[in-house]
Amino acid sequence: MHLIPHGFDLNLISVFYAIYKFRNVTQAAESLYISPSAFSHALNRLRTVLNDPLFIRIDGKMQPTKKAEAIAPTIIKSLEILSLELFSDAPFDNKNAAYxxxxxxxxxxxxxxxxxxxxxxxxxxxxxxxxxxxxxxxxxxxxxxxxxxxxxxxxxxxxxxxxxxxxxxxxFTDRYVVVTPKGKYTSMSLDEYIQANHIRISTWHEHNGVIDQSLKNLGLMRNIVIELPNIMSSPYMIENSDLIITLPYKAANILKEIHPITLFELPFHVPEYExxxxxxxxxxxxxxxxxxxxxxxxxxxxx
Missing domain, CATH: 3.40.190.10 (Periplasmic binding protein-like II)
Structure with missing residues (x-):
């Protein structure tokens, strides 16, 4: 990639765009909030750098040269891209936007x-x-x-x-429930919960979440046999086993439709899941x- 020469004033690109658009020095200068004299000096600098007159006054208008016409599409497109990427936050067009x-x-x-x-x-x-x-x-x-x-x-x-x-x-908010192998339990008391073997989910890579903290507040601890990073494999692990798992109700209820599991209310207080x-x-x-x-x-x- 060939970089723009060192010392080139990028403001001259805007000068080119303005004179190409308006074909009039005064109007082009006004669009850039500079004087016609300052605009003319800038245009002359650009002519020197590009070694071409770029715009010639004919019949009262600044008409582009062959070189100016050749480079105009690239300059205009480049300014449009910069404007869109750097400064524009147009209303999101949900029907057409590819975001x-x-x-x-x-x-x-x-x-x-x-x-x-x-x-x-x-x-x-x-x-x-x-x-x-x-x-x-x-x-x-x-x-x-x-x-x-x-x-x-x-x-x-x-x-x-x-x-x-x-x-x-x-x-939304949700509550925790106990998920057990189908037919393994007919109820879920606090004693049964503590005596059971548990699968623990550490979704955010946090090993001691609200379940274990709530038990700790009661002076209790559960027996963690397996710790998993997500819930997908847990129903397969509790099938035909003595393992149970504590999950948010919405997820457990979905799993219940496709796996032989039973849901019980958690036998101790735990804050709602948000x-x-x-x-x-x-x-x-x-x-x-x-x-x-x-x-x-x-x-x-x-x-």
């Missing part, structure tokens, strides 16, 4: 949020795509600030302290991000 949203999500989010969101996007924004990544929650917040991902959608069990430019809203959407503050969002947040709110909380 890829990058979302950090837990597996539970895939069960409970994305199917409805995907359906809504397919109906309202057929050229939009969703890219789901899985990473540590704190890393996802950093990547939101860096502009590498648009949103994080995931659970929150405790009140969190967020960075000053990160915002969130609750998409699924939240994390993003930049409203004033820092681009129009596409604002559109998708509005779709999530309309789909799940009716706003």
């Amino acid at each position: 890829e949203f990058s979302i950090a999500a837990t597996e539970y989010t895939l069960f409970s949020v994305l199917p409805l969101l995907i359906q809504r996007c397919r109906n309202l924004a057929p050229h939009v795509s969703l890219k789901v990544v899985h990473e540590n929650k704190n890393n996802s917040f950093k990547n939101i600030q860096l502009g590498k991902i648009d949103f994080t959608i995931g659970y929150s069990e405790y009140e969190e302290t967020l960075s000053k430019n990160i915002d969130s809203f609750v998409c 699924v939240q959407v994390f993003s930049l503050k409203e004033q820092e969002l681009n129009s596409a991000q604002t559109w998708l947040i509005n779709q999530i709110k309309e789909a799940f909380i009716g706003k």
Whole structure:
């Protein structure tokens, strides 16, 4: 790639565009908020650099030379690209825009949020795509600030302290239930729960979540036999075994339709499970991000 020569004044590109557009020095100068004299000096500098007169006064208008006509499309297109990429945030055209949203999500989010969101996007924004990544929650917040991902959608069990430019809203709440092999239990008391062998899910790579903390507050501890990063394989592991698992109800209810499992209410108090959407503050969002947040709110909380 050949770089622009050192010392070239990029403002001269705007000078070229203005005179090409208006064919009049006074009007071109006014469009750049400089005097006609300053504009003429700048145009002469550009002529020197490019070794061509570029524009010649004929019949009262500044007519482009052959070289000016040749380079005009590239200059105009380059300015359009720069303007669009650097400064424009036009209203999001959901019917025509080909925008890829990058979302950090837990597996539970895939069960409970994305199917409805995907359906809504397919109906309202057929050229939009969703890219789901899985990473540590704190890393996802950093990547939101860096502009590498648009949103994080995931659970929150405790009140969190967020960075000053990160915002969130609750998409919905859920409760935890106990999932057991079908026919293994007829009830689930606290004693039965403590005596059982457990699978623990560490979705955000957090090993001691709200379940274990709530038991600790009661002076109790469960026996963790297997720890998994997601819930997909857990129903297969509890089939024909003595293992149980504690999951959010919405996910467990979906799994119940395809696996021989039984659900029981959790036999001790645990705070509700909140699924939240994390993003930049409203004033820092681009129009596409604002559109998708509005779709999530309309789909799940009716706003």
